[in-house]
Every structure is written in C-alpha cells, then in structure tokens.
Amino acid sequence: MTGTLPPVDVAPPEVEEDAAPATPEFEAASLRQERRRGLLMALPAYGYLVLFFALPLLIVVVYSFATRNRFGGTDLSGWNIDSYRRLGEPLVRDILFRSVALAVITTVICLVVAYPFAYYMATRSEAVRNLMLVFVMIPFWTNFLVRNFAWRVILGTDGPLSQVTEAVGIGETRLLFTQTAVVLGLVYGFLPFMVLPLYADIERIDGRLLEASRDLYATGAQSFRHVLLPLSMPGVIAGSILVFIPSLGAYVTPEILGGAKTTLLGGYIVTQFLTARNWPFGASLSFVLMAVMLTATIVYFRKGGRTL
Amino acid sequence: MTIRTTSPPLQIGSGRLRRPTMGLAAVLALILVAAGCGGDDGAESSAEGCEVGEVDGDLALYNWAEYIDAEQLDAFAAEFGIEATMDTYDSNEAMQPVISAGNSGFDVIVPSDYMVAILIDGEIIQPLNFDLIPNAANISDDFANPSYDPEQAYSVPYQWGYTGLAVNTAVAGTDFPRSWDLVFGPEADEYAGKITLLNDPRETLGAALKALGYSLNTTDEGELDEAEALVASARDNLLAFNTDSTDELLTSGESVIAHGYSGDMFTQFLETENPDDYVFFVPAEGGTRWIDNMAIPFDAPHPCTAHTFINWLLDAEQGAALSNFNYYGTPNEASIDLLEPELNEFLTDPDVLVGGLDSVESIADTGEFETRYADAFANAKG
C-alpha cells in the first residue's frame, strides 16, 4: 500500500500505530498516514468527478463567454460578458424571486411532513423499518411522467379529489393548473429526498439521550427541541438541500400541473438552451445559480456541522 | 487519539493539490474546446460511391416516437438483410444538439422545416445524392423546393400538418367565428378558463402575429411587441399553456378551445364517442403549416443505407403505410390513393384551411431574433 505513495520524511510505522504510546514524532507520522488514507479513500470519487464533471463543466464555462450562433451552438470568438449582464434584467429577477419562493414553500412542507414520518419509521423494529423504507421508494420506480399525469387526473375538474370533496360537502375543488397543484406535485416528487437523509440520521440517534431528557422532566416538546432536533440537524440540512435545489430547477411538473402560466427558473434555463438556442446565456444563468447555491450550501453545512 | 474531522479547521497545503488538478482539467478542457473548433466539411454528400438500393451497414434512425410502425422498420431491415434500430426524441431542440455535436452515430434524422434550415447553415446535414433516391419523383409539387431548403438538396419531406384551433362544438355550438379572435378577441371572454394555447414561443406568438395580420416569421421589434401584448392579454382567459396534452384536455372537457396540431387533434377526435362534436381549423387569418423531413447527418456512419432507406420510404405503398399508422398528411402524391378514406377526407376538407393555402406559413429560423421570441414569450407569461 505504501509503495504507491509519495515518500515521507519519517518512515511510517508498519503496523498498529494507534496501539503504541504516542511520541511527538509518532503522532506526526500517524497524522500523515491518516491523511493519506483519507486521500486514498476520496481519490476514486475525486478523480471521477474531475474527469467526468469538472472537465465538462469547464467547457461550458468557456462557452458562457462566447457568442450565440444560430445553429444551436456557440461561436468561440467574440468573447464577451453580455450573457452575464443580462442577469440583472427585471424579467430574470422576477423569475428568480418566484422560483425561490416556490422552492422554499416546497422544502418547508416536505420537512414538516417528512420529519415525523422519518421519526416514526426510525422507531419501528428493524424488519418493519426496512420494509417501510422500500415502500417509500417503490412508487418512484414507475415512470415520472406517468405519475405526473396521474396527478393531473386526480386534480382534474371531475377528478377523484373533486368528487371526494363534493361528497364530503366541501364543494368541488379546482386545483389543476394552479400554483397549489405545482407545490403539491413538487412535494410529491421530492418528499423521498427529504425522508431518506432524515431517516438515515434519526435512526442513528441514541434513544437513551431522549429518555434521559424525559427522566429529567423535560416535556415531549422540550426534549424534541433541545435533544432530538439538534441531533438530527445533519439530516434536516441534507434533506433540505436535496429538496430545495431540484425544486428550484423543476420544469416538467410546473408545466404539467401548473399549466406553465408563469415562467420559472428551470423552464427559463431550458428555454435558453433549447428553444432560444442561446447557450452562452443558458450557461451563465446556470453558473450564477450554481455559485449562489454552492455558497449557501457550504455555509449552511458548516453552520449545521458546528451546532452538532 | 484518532483525529475527528467533521469540520476541519486546518487545510495545510490544500492549494498545492488544487492547482495542479484544476490546472490539468483546464488544459484538457481547452484541448477539447479546440478540438470542437475543427470545422466539419459537411458540404459534400458522403454517398458518392453508392448504388441505388445499396446498403453499407445497419440503419440507425433517430425519429419522433410513434412516427413509424416498428413493423415497417422491420420490413425494411428484412428486405435488405440488415438490422434497423430506432431511437426517439421529443423535440427538434433536443435532437439538434446531439447531431450538431458530432459522433451521434445516427444515419437518418427527421427534423422539422425551420430546423432543416438551421442544420443546413451549420453544415450539420449533408446534401442528398438524388441519383440514389429515384422515388423523390413521387413528392407532391406542393412540397417541392420549400423555403427552408430552396433547392431541395438536403432534405425530403416525411409528413406534414397544420397548427390551428380545435373546438368542442357540443359546448360552443357551431356559430363562432373561424378566427383567432376566439382566443385573442372579446369572444374569448365567453370561454374564460376553457382555452389552452401551445406552450411554445414560436407557435403561440406566431398565432398572435397572424391574428394581427403580420408574418409569423417577423423580425420587427414593434410587431413582436404587439404580439407579446396580445398573448399577455389572453393569458387571463387561459386554462393553461400546454403542449403535451392539448387534445386530451379538449376531449375530457377541461378545455373547449385548444390551440394544437392537426394530426393530434384528428386522431384524438376519433377516440371519442362522437367525433363530429369536434372541429379543427386553421383560422382565416392564417396559421402554421409544418413539414417534417428526412435528412442525413454530416457524419452518418452508413450513408448508402441512409439513402436506400429514404428512397424506400418514398415508395407509394410505404408512404401510405406511414400515414395510415401515424395519421399525419403525406407529401407523397403517389400514396394519396392508398390512404384510409377517413384520413383522406380530413386532409382534403376545405373547412380545415379557412383562409386557403396562401394564409399558412412555415416557421422559419429568424437567426439572432430567436432569442427575442423566447424573451417575449416569457414576458407575456409574466
């Protein structure tokens, strides 16, 4: 194993470095070895992403400074930052604002629904837990479009939902092609993204901590707020990211369930790349979005990590 | 003992790794971009040495879904002793980048009119060798030398249809104007919440432009602004901007007036219990006539097979089989007598084309102006 690694000043101990009492040199060597292990473990994924993600990404970064050409490509000349300037236009700002609002609402609803669900799941016996997890995912192995079309039928004018509400006496519901329908469709599509990390996180929490808090006369709400929630923060954060980001970029659900009556960010970016064949602008839109999201994610994660 | 590293404070020398890795990536990216610059000399047919009916390998067809019967494709494969595969796309815009990027591996593609023009300008499709396509003589004069391929050098028509309005007459009666006023004028208020327009910048702004009496290929800012305002004003009466199921929304009763494509509407009408309850027409002010075409990418691996396939599909019987399967119009003069009667009746119905053949236009690429259409549509939606 060590043969493939760059030489180090201090010869690494052959075996069981942790077992021996620590001397300063030994600590340093052990630290170095630990670092190499980390790098080795990260290297396959790291290398993969550099080759099959960062490299292709750089190509599009270059394109974002180029000029649109009419046959759906770019002229790699006439370098400019016009496509970035356009980001300040009111149209773009409105689209961004609307999309963020929609994504926030979707994320909050997913969190509120998924948290108790994941908690309940985590408190089942193991066999039940695994079964419940699989039954969360099975609906999503059907076709994405077909699921959306099924929702359209459910929400339709004389659809099952309307019939139920009418029978109950609330009167008929008209949800199809409204913003409510879009949120509902997005929550449906991304709820598992919230459930999975939350479950993986809550399931690991030591129940004795909760019990201890109850033994110390904390109410249920108190032990949730001061024990369970802080402990499950990594899951909350990971889930929120996995829901928020795709909601922001979603374009098929808004089209099928929302009737595309307003322009949202996902659809706008797709339009730039495909219909308008304006790759530089599509690319610059994406990069600004990515930069903002990445910063937010990292800050959010760091903060979440500290509160642990 | 072990280092806890959930959020490490120290990142000694992280820059040392970052720079070589990212630097290498940047260099590689530049090489790839540069490789992409190498012009493609797609100006010549690569099928110069082929004979009529010759095949030089398997056929890879890139087509819209359900646009050709799998059995018909199998029949071609069997007749020439090769394999034929078909892959599908959902829009010209999804197909074009794949072909333009090169090395797509496809032999024959089916682009629409305006896309043919773009592909010709980008030298992304090759000139056809008409010596290998004697059946091109079957093509109706209506479709000869179209505006998007004036010398008919790069493409042959595959199928065609109109974009117009479909109305549920069981609800709306028959006493309504055969005009775009139905969706853009005061008449539209009567059907508030029951109207769908296509979720497509060129089609929907095109309809508004036609309603205003302009060309749907205008590159005049003022005219486009007017069209944008017209679409914006129609927005409140809309059920939805929809392309994926305009026909189904109409026949299920969600909508009463639907902007859509002739072939889709016609097949959908036939699915209902009373097909006579629905009408499709191109409003008097005019609309879109679209033509899908067969073309060969510049780097098609099997150009002989591609030509042979195109020629085979232009045969009278094969052309009729194509239309009888997908229920769109055939540009093949020789096939018309072999069409199913109800299809032929619909295609030749004078009530469909209210303003006559001169009122319809094909969508053409407007070059730089294309981005204005996309923005105008986004603005109109608000």
Added chain:
Amino acid sequence: MTAVGGVTQPRGATRWLLRANTWLVYGFFYAPIVLLVVFSFSGNRNVGVWGGFTLDWYRDFASDGNVQGALRNSIQIAVASTVVSVVLGTAAALALERFTFRGRQVFDALLYLPIIIPDVTMAVMMLLFFAQAAELLGFSKGFGTITLSHIAFNISFVSVVVRARLAGMDDRLEEAARDLYATRWQAFRHVTLPLIMPGVAGGALLAFTLSLDDVVITQFVTGPGWTTLPVYVFGLIRKGVTPLINAVSVVMLLASMALVALSLATQRVRGGQDAIDARVGPDQGLP
C-alpha cells in the same frame, strides 16, 4: 432499554399523531399509483377516461419491442450506475467525514456541484464532452456514456445521504475494534459498514430512482439503440402517452415488490442474524 431502533417510542397523543401522519404520507405516495394501476386496465387511449376493462395494454407491452428494449436499457443503466456510485459515494462520504486530507475543501465543493447544476446544463456539457472525447478516442456513444453521466450525479446524491448518517456518529466503536487488534478492513467491514448501512441503502435507493427517471441528460449522451424508458415516454408526449406506459409501470411495480419479498425471505432464512443492525451487540464479535 431501547428494544427497537435507537430512538425511544413516544407516548400518548404524539404517538397517535405520528401514526396518522405515517398513514397519510403513504396514502399520498400511493394515491397516484392506485390510479395508474387502475387505468392500465382501461380500454381508452387516454389515461383518465375509463374505457372498460381490458388487458390489451399488457398484450401490447408483451409484443412491443421498442418499449421492452427501452425498459431493458433503463434497468441495465440504473443497476450499473447505482453499484458504482454507491461504492464511490460511500468512500467519498467516509473520507470527508472521517479524515482530513489535502484538497478536502475543493473535493467537498466539487461533490455538491452535480446536485446543484441544472439538468439541462449538465446535459449540454456532457454532450460536448463526450462528442469531443468520442472524436479523439474513437468510441461510440451509448451505454457507456449514459452510465458514466449517471454515475457523475449519483456519486453526489449517495454521499450526501451517507454523510447525513456519518455526521456526528460515534467513531469510538471503530477505534475499540482497532484496539482489539482488528485490521482496518475488519473494523470497517464489521463495525463501520453495518453502522452506516441505512445511509448506504438509502443512497442506493435514491441513486437507482434518479437513474431510472433521468430524461434530459440521458437524451443528450445517448447513442443508437440506447433510448431509455423515460426518454421514450417523453417522446410519446406529441402523440399522447397511452395506458401502455401505465402497464409498463405496473409490471415494474410488481417486479420490485417481488424482489422485496424475495430479499425478506432470504433474510428470514439467514435466521434473523442481521448485519444491517445499527447497534453492535456482543454477539457481533470481531474475528
């Protein structure tokens, strides 16, 4: 003490509410699925219009080479990309949560990008990349290019889920194992892996689902003969999506449920000794 799972059972009204929420969520998940199944037996071409009971769509599926081929492509790609991305994504999560190393922060950021990037942007960049690479290296697009692209985004999703599990998790158990002279591999295999298994399984399910659903990226990196099911279904939009696709979905549902039943059965046969248990009992001694 904590007989089931790690977390205590709540009491009283909370417990009742939790149970109600759970049933409601499952109801929500399965409502469109029920509808989808019902209409796979409908004689009308339009989903939503009941046209009398029929098995025609299943017969169509049995004879439709296009759809079968697309389904086969989808499953092959989903399985391959899931396996690779689970291995790489889990290793990445472990490296980031358990170790410091040079370039850690860059790697951390890089790992989020595939989640953040809009689909169509990733599609375009993969298209350009593979088209140029194919030009230089002379390979043809298809299974390889699609799977490579799916792995590129799935690594990130897997690692996010696994990291949620790992974050703040006690690593003293692993240390204890090492103190008891377990090798690194043994400690990983018998202590760490069982501990993170729920995260790994969740990541795998997510990766499989994402791969099975992807349209935009697949459509741009595909080659002849590699149309996947979702790409095919998107193509159908112009002509109308028929209950045939519902029938395909039902077949997939049944197949996945059969797989679940099978794996449950094998777990029983193994006699309840389950490596997946997150809590290390004394019986799980190290070799």
